[in-house]
Amino acid sequence: MERKRQITRAAELSSLADFRDFIEASCFDHPAMNDRVLYDLKLAVDEACTNIITHGYAGMDPGSIIVELEIREEQVELTITDFGHAFEPRNAPQPNLEAALADQDPGGFGLFFIYQTMDNVDYACGEAGNCLRLTRRLPTGKG
Amino acid sequence: MFRSLRVKKQPEKVAPDSAAISVEQLSRDPTIPITFRQINSLPENAKRRIYRALLPAALLTDLGVDPVSWKGTSADLRVRLSAEADTNGVFLALRDGNGGADDVLRIELADNMLNGVDLNFIQISDPHGTRYSIDRDEHDRPTHFGTASRNLAEEVKAMHAGLAPGQTRSGLRASGLVFTHLEGFLATLGHRAYFLEPLTYASAWLFERRGFAYVRGHKLMDDIHCEFQPGGRLHAAVDGSSPFRQPEQWRTVRGRAWAIHDGILEAIGARWDGLRMVKQVGKHSGVVTFPDAVY
Numbered sequence: 001m002e003r004k005r006q007i008t009r010a011a012e013l014s015s016l017a018d019f020r021d022f023i024e025a026s027c028f029d030h031p032a033m034n035d036r037v038l039y040d041l042k043l044a045v046d047e048a049c050t051n052i053i054t055h056g057y058a059g060m061d062p063g064s065i066i067v068e069l070e071i072r073e074e075q076v077e078l079t080i081t082d083f084g085h086a087f088e089p090r091n092a093p094q095p096n097l098e099a100a101l102a103d104q105d106p107g108g109f110g111l112f113f114i115y116q117t118m119d120n121v122d123y124a125c126g127e128a129g130n131c132l133r134l135t136r137r138l139p140t141g142k143g
Numbered sequence: 144m145f146r147s148l149r150v151k152k153q154p155e156k157v158a159p160d161s162a163a164i165s166v167e168q169l170s171r172d173p174t175i176p177i178t179f180r181q182i183n184s185l186p187e188n189a190k191r192r193i194y195r196a197l198l199p200a201a202l203l204t205d206l207g208v209d210p211v212s213w214k215g216t217s218a219d220l221r222v223r224l225s226a227e228a229d230t231n232g233v234f235l236a237l238r239d240g241n242g243g244a245d246d247v248l249r250i251e252l253a254d255n256m257l258n259g260v261d262l263n264f265i266q267i268s269d270p271h272g273t274r275y276s277i278d279r280d281e282h283d284r285p286t287h288f289g290t291a292s293r294n295l296a297e298e299v300k301a302m303h304a305g306l307a308p309g310q311t312r313s314g315l316r317a318s319g320l321v322f323t324h325l326e327g328f329l330a331t332l333g334h335r336a337y338f339l340e341p342l343t344y345a346s347a348w349l350f351e352r353r354g355f356a357y358v359r360g361h362k363l364m365d366d367i368h369c370e371f372q373p374g375g376r377l378h379a380a381v382d383g384s385s386p387f388r389q390p391e392q393w394r395t396v397r398g399r400a401w402a403i404h405d406g407i408l409e410a411i412g413a414r415w416d417g418l419r420m421v422k423q424v425g426k427h428s429g430v431v432t433f434p435d436a437v438y
Contacts, residue, residue: 006429007429008356008428008429008430009361010357010361010362010364010365011361011362012362012365060358060359061359061360061362061363061417061418062359062361062362063356063357063358063359063360063361063419063421064356064357064358064361064428064430066356066428066429081423083356083357083358083421084358085151085154086151086154087151125151125154125155126157126335127157127176127257127259127334127335127336128335128336128421128423128424128426129336129421129423
């Protein structure tokens with residue numbers, strides 16, 4: 001059962017709850033979805049949109065973030081588009097996993113979590129905005 | 144999130160700088176956009192063949208204009224094209240056939256700094272609608288549609304006639320057709336998006352309905368909607384202190400637009416300035432900053 005939905009909100013922290021609720025509502029009752037995948041998708045949208053709000057639109061009157069979710073038979077695709085400053089994934093700082101938890105920078109885990117939980121991560125910036133496309137395979141059986 | 148994620152402060156150009164266009168270039172990767180500067184370097188008739196595709200044939204035919212020759216029924220040229228060599232923009236105007244002073248359609252597009260496309264101006268007017276001279280002051284000087292100066296008497300009349308700020312006549316209800324056509328034209332050139340700066344709150348709302356999202360100003364539009372609700376600062380500011388700030392205006396797009404045109408955003412420490420919208424070719428962004436709006 002294929003399903004494709006979209007939500008657009010202003011790039012501000014108060015929109016994060018809308019994005020998480022959108023993921024939840026879009027996945028609700030889908031036969032191929034389970035709690036683990038849903039949790040990972042919500043975490044990914046939260047982290048990615050926080051980066052856009054905090055860094056991509058920094059210094060600007062915030063524009064839009066478009067979140068699209070497409071559930072196919074074997075995978076779910078989450079696409080996040082914004083029109084702020086493009087970010088450079090290769091130059092993203094990596095979290096220090098060796099350091100003690102108490103010494104950790106409170107930020108720094110966003111992309112790390114995304115890369116850990118998603119099966120594929122694509123990022124492209126161009127005329128039509130900055131587009132982060134995340135793909136997560138769906139389990140064959142619910143669990 | 145990252146505390147210090149590095150962002151590109153200098154975005155890359157979407158198409159290379161090039162003053163002219165060649166067959167070799169057209170033969171290369173068709174996903175690389177062509178700029179207006181390149182088209183404008185072509186011979187006059189070649190330019191006209193290309194820019195002819197900007198105007199919807201159905202609209203021209205409805206108005207008695209031949210979509211190929213651009214001539215009216217009395218063989219008079221009804222479309223004006225301005226696309227000079229060494230410039231980065233194109234201007235097209237469709238003249239009313241009944242000798243009216245105003246154009247029915249005006250559209251101005253230009254390459255922006257990144258060689259993307261800016262829609263700098265679009266106006267679609269009903270030539271038979273009553274004209275309100277909000278674009279000229281009492282000394283016949285241009286007001287730039289009420290942005291540089293204002294003709295208050297004409298604005299009041301226009302508002303009571305149901306027009307939005309910036310309109311000299313009612314629209315032709317053809318914007319859907321024109322925008323669909325424009326997108327097809329831009330896709331042909333290889334562009335995936337285009338940008339504009341909405342003149343008024345009403346035009347921003349209309350562009351939302353056409354599928355535009357915001358590069359800048361989405362939060363401002365949300366704030367405006369929130370503050371126009373009962374208890375909000377903009378709701379309190381439509382206090383009857385001017386013809387453009389009447390109490391019921393918060394309920395409609397046009398009412399809000401006239402109040403904003405009148406400077407009411409001062410009440411929330413904001414200005415109608417710097418908003419920028421983007422339309423992704425072939426996609427509707429789904430932005431709704433005034434849910435269940437009454438125009």
